Amino acid sequence: xxxxxxxxxxxxxxxxxxxxxxxxxxxxxxxxxxxxxxxxxxxxxxxxxxxxxxxxxxxxxxxxxxxxxxxxxxxxxxxxxxxxxxxxxxxxxxxxxxxxxxxxxxxxxxxxxxxxxxxxxxxxxxxxxxxxxxxxxxxxxxxxxxxxxxxxxxxxxxxxxxxxxxxxxxxxxxxxxxxxxxxxxxxxxxxxxxxxxxxxxxxxxxxxxxxxxxxxxxxxxxxxxxxxxxxxxxxxxxxxxxxxxxxxxx
Numbered sequence: 001x002x003x004x005x006x007x008x009x010x011x012x013x014x015x016x017x018x019x020x021x022x023x024x025x026x027x028x029x030x031x032x033x034x035x036x037x038x039x040x041x042x043x044x045x046x047x048x049x050x051x052x053x054x055x056x057x058x059x060x061x062x063x064x065x066x067x068x069x070x071x072x073x074x075x076x077x078x079x080x081x082x083x084x085x086x087x088x089x090x091x092x093x094x095x096x097x098x099x100x101x102x103x104x105x106x107x108x109x110x111x112x113x114x115x116x117x118x119x120x121x122x123x124x125x126x127x128x129x130x131x132x133x134x135x136x137x138x139x140x141x142x143x144x145x146x147x148x149x150x151x152x153x154x155x156x157x158x159x160x161x162x163x164x165x166x167x168x169x170x171x172x173x174x175x176x177x178x179x180x181x182x183x184x185x186x187x188x189x190x191x192x193x194x195x196x197x198x199x200x201x202x203x204x205x206x207x208x209x210x211x212x213x214x215x216x217x218x219x220x221x222x223x224x225x226x227x228x229x230x231x232x233x234x235x236x237x238x239x240x241x242x243x244x245x246x247x248x249x250x
Contacts, residue, residue, distance in 0.1 A: 007191075009184035012214035017066060019190065020210060023203075024072055026193045032201070034072050036105045037142035037163040037170060048170055048202040049074035052109050052144060055224060057085050057095050059207035068102035077109035077144045077165070080128050084228055087135060096136055107142035107165070108132050118157070125159045170202055178204040182217045 013019070027034070027047055035046040049067070051074055053060050060076055067074050076099055078087055085092050096106055108128045112121065125143050133140040144165035153166055165171065175198045177186045186192040189203075209220065236243035 007188040009187050010182050010217075012211075012216055014184055014188060015179065015182065015209045015211065016214055017062070017210060017212055020063065020066060020205075021070075023189055023193060024067065024070055026190060028070070028072075030193070034074070036073055037075050037107065037165055038105050038139075044199045046200055048165075048200075050144065050165055050202060050204045051076045052146065052204060052206055053078050053085075054082075054109070054146065054206050055084050055208040057092050058227075059210060061095050061098060063205070063207045063210060064099040064102045064104055067104065071103075073103050073105070075105045075107055075142060075165075077107045077142075078132060079109045079111065079146060080131070081111040081146075084224065087132065093135060100136065100138060105142070106132070106136065106138060106140065107144060107163075108140055109146050110143050111146045112148050121157070122159050125162060129159075129162055165202070169200065174198070175200055176202045176204070179206060179209055180204065182209050 007014070032045055032047040033043050035043070035048050037048060037050075049072070051060060051063060053076060057078075064074070064076065076096075078096065079085075080087055087093070087096075100106060108125070110121070110125050110128055113124070116124065129140040129143060132138075141161065142163040142165060143159065148166065156167060157164055158167065163170070177184065177189060177192060179189075184192075208224065209217070211220065233247065237247050238244070
């Protein structure tokens with residue numbers, strides 16, 4: 001495409017809500033339709049916005065609100081194997097229903113277990129989709145993998161009744177961009193989107209990385225750990241009598 005992209009892909013300026021609004025505006029101006037993985041679309045010019053919730057559901061609600069402001073739809077993929085949020089909690093379920101109410105879709109973000117066979121992984125995907133659907137009273141019809149093994153990307157991995165975000169027609173290396181590990185490998189995503197000449201594109205973000213102002217990754221991690229510690233403290237005080245006695249007076 002002949003791009004000259006001078007900004008580093010891990011620059012904190014590339015992870016602000018203002019920039020995200022600009023990216024959505026660019027896609028709209030270029031005539032892309034925002035599609036869901038659960039839809040059977042043949043529109044030639046479409047973009048799949050995908051958000052993997054690896055660490056923080058609070059940030060996902062913020063991004064969903066930004067999208068809803070512009071009548072943009074995206075798909076949010078939720079993890080069961082997670083140390084920072086619990087899909088079974090009423091708080092997280094309320095947040096996820098808020099995302100659904102904004103017109104978005106929710107799928108399951110499945111952790112690959114290297115000791116599992118392909119059949120095992122198929123069963124895991126199906127079981128987690130059913131469980132998430134029951135918790136949210138929502139038809140969960142798509143999944144993505146968390147840090148997928150190469151063999152899951154090199155083969156057409158499929159689960160009956162579920163769309164694979166890494167499968168055709170959603171994914172190909174030349175029509176996929178991601179902010180994984182706080183690094184846009186395409187460089188400045190705004191430049192990339194303005195010069196992208198394909199018809200179908202998938203964009204993956206992790207809402208945890210995004211902030212109002214440019215913020216170094218270490219500060220994002222510190223804020224997450226502080227928030228998690230405060231929630232754990234509150235849980236102990238509210239639910240364990242001895243913890244309430246000792247920690248409330250500390």
